[in-house]
Amino acid sequence: MLEIRHLGKTYGSGERATRAVGDVDLTVTEGELVCVVGPSGCGKTTLLKCIGGLLRPTSGEVVLRGRRVTDPPEEMALVFQDYSRSLMPWTSVRNNVLLPLRHKKLARAERSRLVEEALDAVGLTRFIDHYPWQLSGGMQQRVAIARALAYQPSILLMDEPFASVDAQTRGDLEDLVLSVRERFGVTIVFVTHDIDESVYLADRIAVLTHAPTEVKELIAVDLPSPRDQIATKELPDFARLRAHVYRLIKRERPAAGDLADEEALAATRAET
Ligand code: ADP
Ligand code: MG
Secondary structure, three states, X not given: OEEEEEEEEEEOOHHHOEEEEEEEEEEEOOOXXXXXXXXXXXXXXXXXXXXXXXXXXXXXXXXXXXXXOOXXXXXXXXXXXXXXXXXXXXXXXXHHXXXXXXXXXXXXXXXXXXXXXXXXXXXXXXXXXXXXXXXXXXXXXXXXXXXXXXXXXXXXXXEOOOOOXXXXXXXXXXXXXXXXXXXXXXEEEEEEOOHHXXXXXXXXXXXXXXXXXXXXXXXXXXXXXXOOOOHHHHOHHHHHHHHHHHHHHHOOOHHHOOOOHHHHHHHHHHHO
């Protein structure tokens, strides 16, 4: 469905040039949820913006259903980390979800139905006439997800969407992503720097190197579905995958290079 071929992106030129994405190859199949993990600053956002047609790659190409991406494709939707900037504070939840649909040729009743169905999917039916600022951070991010869903994308790009919500809400939002994937059959590319989150959500994980980034390893996550915040995370396979991804990323972080693997692992456990 989505092919990323020899993608490279350099910002600026000459002495000021920053090579963010080196050479990324990745194929995502229909209905798949691929998590992209990598150290901070390695080029994850840059890669996602290139996939979404928001940035023009310096080399290589992105092909969606056989067509090269040059502008944001109609069948794609994006959810970013910063929901507070992505929602319009002066209008209702309903209108926030409705707005992108104005670009689609739809009957008025059909638009309303899509908005209501999307808000139902994220559990916010009761808040349809509230303003975004009347909602908690986690609820605002659910509005952003509803807005993306109402648009009926076949592919959803998410850039660290839950990085700024508390742990409990984050778990709920992760489960929401898995349930909307089931319900809407949408293909998802999910960027995160959180290793547990990547293992919990993904069908496959693409682990990235430092900038200029490349895919260091592609990992199939063969954990049973549906996933469960407690039972899945207790599985020995979950711990094995988590440790594996952690080691790959740790080797990408020079500052942590002198920590023993076990020590470093213990440190992340303490953090989470
Ligand atoms: P990540 O999302 O993995 O943290 P980014 O894609 O945001 O990484 O950034 C990758 C590299 O590109 C970083 O070195 C960053 O400073 C640089 N970068 C990001 N955006 C720009 C920009 N608009 N202009 C110049 N450099 C940028
Ligand atoms: Mg980023």
